[in-house]
Amino acid sequence: MKAEIIITLKEAVRDPQGQAIAKALDxxxxxxxxxxxxxxxxxxxxNHQDKEQAHHQIQSMCEKFLVNPVIEDYQIVIDSH
Amino acid sequence: xxxxxxxxxxSNCDRDIAVALAKRAKHAPLMVWHKDTELPKVDLIxxxxxxxxxxxxxxxxxxxxxxxxxEVVARAKAGVxxxxxxxxxxxxxxxxxxxGTLMYNASRKFICREVYVKxxxxxxxxxxxxxxxxxxxxxxxxxxxxxxxxxDMLARLEDENRIALRYCDAQGKSDxxxxxxxxxxxxxxxxxxxxxxxxxxxxxxERNADPALSPSLSGAPLFDSLLAx
Numbered sequence: 170m171k172a173e174i175i176i177t178l179k180e181a182v183r184d185p186q187g188q189a190i191a192k193a194l195d196x197x198x199x200x201x202x203x204x205x206x207x208x209x210x211x212x213x214x215x216n217h218q219d220k221e222q223a224h225h226q227i228q229s230m231c232e233k234f235l236v237n238p239v240i241e242d243y244q245i246v247i248d249s250h
Numbered sequence: 251x252x253x254x255x256x257x258x259x260x261s262n263c264d265r266d267i268a269v270a271l272a273k274r275a276k277h278a279p280l281m282v283w284h285k286d287t288e289l290p291k292v293d294l295i296x297x298x299x300x301x302x303x304x305x306x307x308x309x310x311x312x313x314x315x316x317x318x319x320x321e322v323v324a325r326a327k328a329g330v331x332x333x334x335x336x337x338x339x340x341x342x343x344x345x346x347x348x349x350g351t352l353m354y355n356a357s358r359k360f361i362c363r364e365v366y367v368k369x370x371x372x373x374x375x376x377x378x379x380x381x382x383x384x385x386x387x388x389x390x391x392x393x394x395x396x397x398x399x400x401x402d403m404l405a406r407l408e409d410e411n412r413i414a415l416r417y418c419d420a421q422g423k424s425d426x427x428x429x430x431x432x433x434x435x436x437x438x439x440x441x442x443x444x445x446x447x448x449x450x451x452x453x454x455x456e457r458n459a460d461p462a463l464s465p466s467l468s469g470a471p472l473f474d475s476l477l478a479x
Contacts, residue, residue: 183356
């Protein structure tokens with residue numbers, strides 16, 4: 170099965186890269202952009218059969234390594250097909 | 251004083267700090283490869299500046315999980331002095347030895363120039379040879395030096411006198427945004443742990459310890475402080 174992890178900066182954290190993207194898009198003529206936030210997307214393929222077990226393992230990876238809890242939030246999506 | 255410098259793939263200030271230390275301390279530090287799991291008995295461990303692992307995932311994050319770091323964390327907790335400079339500071343926050351994190355500079359630019367910092371905590375082992383509050387011109391060279399922590403943690407760092415270095419202007423004032431090169435919370439340039447044996451700092455003292463590199467020798471007192479202990 171495949172796990173997707175979406176890592177985003179916490180709402181209160183300033184995102185200089187997102188701001189730069191917003192400025193560039195504006196310069197390119199894309200109108201009506203009020204905000205851009207940039208994050209990370211990680212895909213992990215697992216040999217687990219059990220979805221709950223996979224979720225548990227991915228959560229542990231996030232807490233120990235993949236995510237910095239000071240500034241980041243994360244979401245886990247497990248695709249068992 | 252015996253010291254060891256941990257070298258990670260992508261470290262690039264390890265030689266500079268070794269030369270600066272050898273010159274001031276009159277001894278050659280040990281260079282320890284990140285894959286080593288044992289450290290000889292040393293008084294000081296240095297995590298040097300650079301771009302360990304190409305800053306993959308987050309700055310300092312990969313290095314924080316290098317084999318040598320288990321031993322560094324154990325020694326740090328046992329009271330051995332640990333100095334993290336630039337990428338070394340980022341590694342220290344990623345290991346949890348120091349609180350908070352270093353985000354990309356607010357300007358989004360890599361900054362390499364001399365800025366002013368003042369030493370606010372003049373205490374052994376790292377900063378006893380500085381005069382409190384005196385502005386020091388010192389090099390920074392980073393893309394991610396924007397220190398951030400929770401409001402509670404920032405208050406705690408202030409209350410516990412753990413902000414070792416603060417960005418300031420040439421007069422030593424930190425009340426202007428213009429005296430903050432990277433957007434750091436509370437103008438923080440360096441912090442220590444509760445016990446004071448671990449210092450993380452974004453400025454590069456090794457670049458300001460030899461007149462051939464800069465007329466400002468503002469990094470030298472840091473080495474002198476360590477030697478005086």
